[in-house]
Amino acid sequence: MLQAIIFDYDGTISKTMERQYKWFQYWWNHEINKEKVKGRDFPYKNFKSFMEMFNEKINHVDWVQNVYNFLGLSSDLKDLNHPVWVNYRNFCLEHPSNLYPGIKQAIKEIWEMGRLSKNPDFNTSLRLGINTNSSWEVVYNDLQKYNLLKYFDSFVTEETLHKFYGEGDFNAIRKPSNISLALAMGFLGSEGAFTLHVGDTLSDLIASKNIIRLNSGHPENLISVGVTWGYESAVEGKERARSVLEGGIEVSGQKRIYFDYVIDNPLELVEIVKKYMKE
Numbered sequence: 001m002l003q004a005i006i007f008d009y010d011g012t013i014s015k016t017m018e019r020q021y022k023w024f025q026y027w028w029n030h031e032i033n034k035e036k037v038k039g040r041d042f043p044y045k046n047f048k049s050f051m052e053m054f055n056e057k058i059n060h061v062d063w064v065q066n067v068y069n070f071l072g073l074s075s076d077l078k079d080l081n082h083p084v085w086v087n088y089r090n091f092c093l094e095h096p097s098n099l100y101p102g103i104k105q106a107i108k109e110i111w112e113m114g115r116l117s118k119n120p121d122f123n124t125s126l127r128l129g130i131n132t133n134s135s136w137e138v139v140y141n142d143l144q145k146y147n148l149l150k151y152f153d154s155f156v157t158e159e160t161l162h163k164f165y166g167e168g169d170f171n172a173i174r175k176p177s178n179i180s181l182a183l184a185m186g187f188l189g190s191e192g193a194f195t196l197h198v199g200d201t202l203s204d205l206i207a208s209k210n211i212i213r214l215n216s217g218h219p220e221n222l223i224s225v226g227v228t229w230g231y232e233s234a235v236e237g238k239e240r241a242r243s244v245l246e247g248g249i250e251v252s253g254q255k256r257i258y259f260d261y262v263i264d265n266p267l268e269l270v271e272i273v274k275k276y277m278k279e
């Protein structure tokens with residue numbers, strides 16, 4: 001019986017990449033970057049061209065910092081006192097991100113399906129969690145706006161991950177990682193084989209596999225669902241996203257891995273959950 005569903009946030013529930021585009025335009029024109037941009041216009045005239053650059057640059061060890069560096073904008077993500085942090089936070093709070101069409105209905109239907117029923121073997125409700133690098137303050141604000149907060153039981157966010165230092169760096173653990181999912185399952189009280197993980201990138205898939213918690217001899221694998229409406233489709237559309245997600249990925253030391261499901265519409269998730277609720 002299914003115990004929990006862990007949702008990625010950016011690109012799965014929320015169209016946060018559109019906010020990223022607006023944010024980088026805003027930060028480009030901010031007083032703090034005046035000397036750096038020297039009166040030049042923001043170089044990306046449309047969302048698609050911005051995403052092409054963004055997706056390429058973010059795929060780097062420095063992650064979003066690499067985007068700031070490439071654009072020549074002020075940022076030091078390793079310093080929580082750098083003005084980029086408070087400005088980004090305020091910008092996000094003032095600009096709640098839009099949801100993907102159908103996602104609210106899907107979450108609501110899944111939540112309703114997961115309440116206690118006549119079935120005596122189903123004695124714990126289905127739990128829903130969020131796993132994201134974004135801050136809870138921002139995600140909370142978005143979820144409040146759409147009246148979605150009540151459907152979730154737990155979260156792993158930037159604040160949670162910043163509690164885990166690696167070599168003195170609070171950014172050492174980023175979602176999606178096996179560790180963020182291990183934490184999420186701990187908070188939700190679920191086991192890998194009975195947990196669905198829903199995400200929009202191949203990194204989400206990698207994070208779903210070989211999760212070690214208490215016994216390194218028994219790594220856990222989540223039931224993975226790839227969605228085609230997120231980051232992968234931002235540049236070349238859903239069809240291209242489907243072929244990327246269906247193609248799976250080669251992971252060092254493992255066989256090529258694949259999503260258990262790839263879906264094009266949030267309501268397909270309701271059907272997948274229905275199937276696992278019966279098992």
Ligand SMILES: [Mg+2]
Nearest residue numbers: 008010011200
């Ligand atoms: Mg995502």
